[in-house]
Amino acid sequence: MKKNDQEITLLNSDNVSNKDIEKNNYKTTNVNILLNRVRLDKKRTFKKRFIFSIFLVTVISSLIVYFVI
Known part of the structure; x- marks a missing residue:
């Protein structure tokens, strides 16, 4: 029974870490x-x-040259 619980918590932690990675993937442009x-x-x-x-x-x-001459 403990193994099942441990797997669920591991899966949940992976989902949380993936969401954090997605949030941190900002597009940045170099100032130079x-x-x-x-x-x-x-x-x-x-x-x-x-x-x-x-x-x-x-x-x-x-135009000046044309009209003057």
Whole structure:
């Protein structure tokens, strides 16, 4: 009779430990990865703004040259 009781308690303890393991499995992201992503995003936006500004200056200067001459 004792063996049956012992098996039940062992099974119950396994279930509890499995639940604890599942709760502790959080997805974490490395902070360095996030910071690198922010840096890359900043570089991209700077490049886009720079290219757009050069394009805008070129268009405006070409229009000025066209209408003045």
